[in-house]
Amino acid sequence: MAMQAKRAAKRRAALTRERILRTAIRLTDRDGIDSLSMRKLGHALGVEAMSLYNHVRNKVDLLDGMVDIVFSQIDLPSNGLDWRNAMRKRAVSARQALLRHPWAIGLMESRATPGPATLRHHDAVLGSLRKAGFSIDMAAHAYSILDGYIYGFTLTELTLPFSTSEGGAGVAEIAGNIMDGFRPGEYGYLAEMALDRARKPGYKYGDEFEFGLDLILDGIERVRA
Amino acid sequence: MAMQAKRAAKRRAALTRERILRTAIRLTDRDGIDSLSMRKLGHALGVEAMSLYNHVRNKVDLLDGMVDIVFSQIDLPSNGLDWRNAMRKRAVSARQALLRHPWAIGLMESRATPGPATLRHHDAVLGSLRKAGFSIDMAAHAYSILDGYIYGFTLTELTLPFSTSEGGAGVAEIAGNIMDGFRPGEYGYLAEMALDRARKPGYKYGDEFEFGLDLILDGIERVRA
DNA sequence: ACCTGAACACCGTTCAAGT
DNA sequence: ACCTGAACACCGTTCAAGT
Numbered sequence: 288m289a290m291q292a293k294r295a296a297k298r299r300a301a302l303t304r305e306r307i308l309r310t311a312i313r314l315t316d317r318d319g320i321d322s323l324s325m326r327k328l329g330h331a332l333g334v335e336a337m338s339l340y341n342h343v344r345n346k347v348d349l350l351d352g353m354v355d356i357v358f359s360q361i362d363l364p365s366n367g368l369d370w371r372n373a374m375r376k377r378a379v380s381a382r383q384a385l386l387r388h389p390w391a392i393g394l395m396e397s398r399a400t401p402g403p404a405t406l407r408h409h410d411a412v413l414g415s416l417r418k419a420g421f422s423i424d425m426a427a428h429a430y431s432i433l434d435g436y437i438y439g440f441t442l443t444e445l446t447l448p449f450s451t452s453e454g455g456a457g458v459a460e461i462a463g464n465i466m467d468g469f470r471p472g473e474y475g476y477l478a479e480m481a482l483d484r485a486r487k488p489g490y491k492y493g494d495e496f497e498f499g500l501d502l503i504l505d506g507i508e509r510v511r512a
Numbered sequence: 513m514a515m516q517a518k519r520a521a522k523r524r525a526a527l528t529r530e531r532i533l534r535t536a537i538r539l540t541d542r543d544g545i546d547s548l549s550m551r552k553l554g555h556a557l558g559v560e561a562m563s564l565y566n567h568v569r570n571k572v573d574l575l576d577g578m579v580d581i582v583f584s585q586i587d588l589p590s591n592g593l594d595w596r597n598a599m600r601k602r603a604v605s606a607r608q609a610l611l612r613h614p615w616a617i618g619l620m621e622s623r624a625t626p627g628p629a630t631l632r633h634h635d636a637v638l639g640s641l642r643k644a645g646f647s648i649d650m651a652a653h654a655y656s657i658l659d660g661y662i663y664g665f666t667l668t669e670l671t672l673p674f675s676t677s678e679g680g681a682g683v684a685e686i687a688g689n690i691m692d693g694f695r696p697g698e699y700g701y702l703a704e705m706a707l708d709r710a711r712k713p714g715y716k717y718g719d720e721f722e723f724g725l726d727l728i729l730d731g732i733e734r735v736r737a
Numbered sequence: 738a739c740c741t742g743a744a745c746a747c748c749g750t751t752c753a754a755g756t
Numbered sequence: 757a758c759c760t761g762a763a764c765a766c767c768g769t770t771c772a773a774g775t
Contacts, residue, residue, distance in 0.1 A: 302758085320622075325749060337750085338759050346749065393621035395671050396614065397545075406699050413701035423708045431665065431717075432724035439664020440656065446620050474631050476638035483648045492656075499657035502735060506727040527739085550768060562769080563740050571768065 302334060304342040308352045312388065315353070320390040325349075350394055355402025357391040360384040363411040370419035371504055374429075377412065378437050378500055385441045392442050421511070429507045436503055440496050447492055527559060529567040533577045537613065540578070545615040550574075575619055580627025582616040585609040588636040595644035596729055599654075602637065603662050603725055610666045617667050646736070654732045661728055665721055672717055 310331050315323045325346060329336035343349045362380035364373035385391055401409075409430075416426040484490050535556050540548045550571060554561035568574045587605035589598035610616055626634075634655075641651040709715050 324747085326747085335760055337752095337761085340750075341758055389621065392667070393618045396618035396667060398671060406702060410699045410702045413705055417701055417704075423705060427705065427709075428720060428723050431668070431720040432661070432727060434668055435665030435724060436657070436661050437664065438667050439662065440660030442617070442621060442663050442667065443656070443659055446623060474635045476642055477631060477635045479642075480638055480648060480652065484652075495653060495656040498653050499660060502657060502731040503728065506731045510727060549766085551766085560741055562742085565769075566739055 302332065302338060302342060304352065307332065307339060307342055308349070308356055311349060312353050312356060315390050316388055320393065351398060351400055351402060354391055354394050354398055355404045357384055357388050358402070358408050359404035360387070361408060363408065364415035366415075366418075370416055370421070371508065373415050374412075374433060375500065375504065378433060379497075381437050382441050382496060385438070386445070389445050392438060392445065395438070425511060428510070432503055432507070436499060440499060444492060444496075527557060527563060527567060529577065532557065532564055532567055532574070533581055536574060537578055537581060540615050541613055545618065576623060576625055576627060579616055579619050579623055580629045582609055582613050583627070583633050584629035585612070586633060588633065589640035591640075591643075595641055595646070596733065598640050599637075599658060600725065600729065603658060604722075606662050607666050607721060610663070611669070614670050617663060617670065620663070650732075650736060653735070657728055657732070661724060665724060669717060669721075 307328070311323060311328050314328060314331055325336040325339055328349075329339055332339075339349075343352070361384045362377055364370075364377045366373075368376065412430060413426055416429055417423075421429060532553070536548060536553050539553060539556055550561040550564055553574075554564055557564075564574075568577070586609045587602055589595075589602045591598075593601065637655060638651055641654055642648075646654060709717075
């Protein structure tokens with residue numbers, strides 16, 4: 288009986304790098320990056336922490352692998368579309384992946400070695416632009432501004448003190464929470480903005496994303512011509 | 513003698529929140545965020561780690577304070593300039609501050625409570641736009657796209673596998689380092705880009721920043737009219 | 738009011754020992 | 757080939773005790 292249970296556990300297990308990374312992502316999505324430890328991750332996999340080191344070089348390697356999986360979840364620019372729609376779809380997909388795994392952006396700053404999915408993604412984006420006739424310089428410009436905007440917008444969105452997916456209720460709290468305890472008149476423009484947003488029932492900060500994205504795509508189109 | 517030394521140390525000390533934060537920033541600029549611990553920070557200040565807790569609630573509070581100091585180093589939009597030049601100067605200054613303290617962007621994702629310098633900064637930017645006649649909606653649009661771009665561009669710049677401040681030498685390495693060990697033809701567009709950059713002697717990725725910034729400022733100007 | 742020593746419940750990682 | 761127990765050198769933080 289105990290023997291059978293052990294067998295079952297062992298069969299279910301079959302520790303692999305892939306399974307370790309997936310489990311680490313699931314735990315980190317749920318509990319945050321500060322809570323991820325080799326010991327807890329081992330426990331979640333029914334194994335001692337030290338066993339992980341047979342499949343992962345160290346914790347840095349683990350984090351590198353997690354970030355690369357997030358990249359693999361971003362749609363590549365599809366070949367059927369014109370560059371503008373391909374870039375637009377990719378940008379929306381990237382934001383969604385980064386919101387799904389809010390720890391990913393914070394990890395990027397310290398990631399020195401990009402994984403295969405990351406490289407494949409960058410290569411596909413450059414390819415999409417080049418095939419559409421962008422010069423190398425223009426492709427560099429376009430890629431730099433688009434990716435900067437995607438990561439940065441999502442970063443500020445994650446930093447906001449209210450949930451961006453909620454409607455007016457969430458935004459309304461900002462007026463209360465943030466403005467509480469300030470001298471009246473201090474941060475007057477911030478207060479004005481917060482109150483105005485709170486008054487708009489359907490306002491979601493996330494909606495700003497596509498406004499900026501289209502402004503940038505317009506700009507790229509114009510500079511190209 | 514030992515007594516005198518102790519006195520001198522004590523006089524030099526005068527532990528304050530301000531001094532703790534400044535020292536923490538200095539250590540983290542030098543050794544990276546993973547290396548910052550309460551114990552090491554205490555040691556650098558000639559004090560036991562536990563003493564820090566008299567001036568700082570906990571490590572989260574310490575990190576919050578550090579990020580707020582980085583914000584305080586960003587030039588506020590000056591009132592004498594038109595909105596466009598004020599935003600431009602602020603953006604350049606923000607990028608510089610974030611490059612000076614490369615750990616700051618990575619911390620932002622997890623910062624829930626903005627400090628006074630952060631709030632003052634946001635308020636001043638909104639004020640600059642509003643005084644220039646931006647509607648509340650347009651100010652929200654403009655701020656969202658500008659800050660997204662500033663943080664995101666700097667984040668990708670910090671993530672690049674070569675130093676962005678170096679000239680052609682640094683960039684040239686990318687072709688060697690990254691492309692080594694790939695099947696020829698894999699990541700072809702990435703290779704093309706890397707080789708092209710390596711051939712341009714004065715190329716710095718940081719130069720892309722102002723191209724994108726001006727494209728965005730142009731776009732905002734156009735949408736407003 | 739501020740600083741500290743000891744203690745607690747954690748970390749990542751190495752290594753020799755098991756199967 | 758893969759897993760583990762013990763060990764090492766660290767963490768953040770609490771608390772009672774010192775001045």
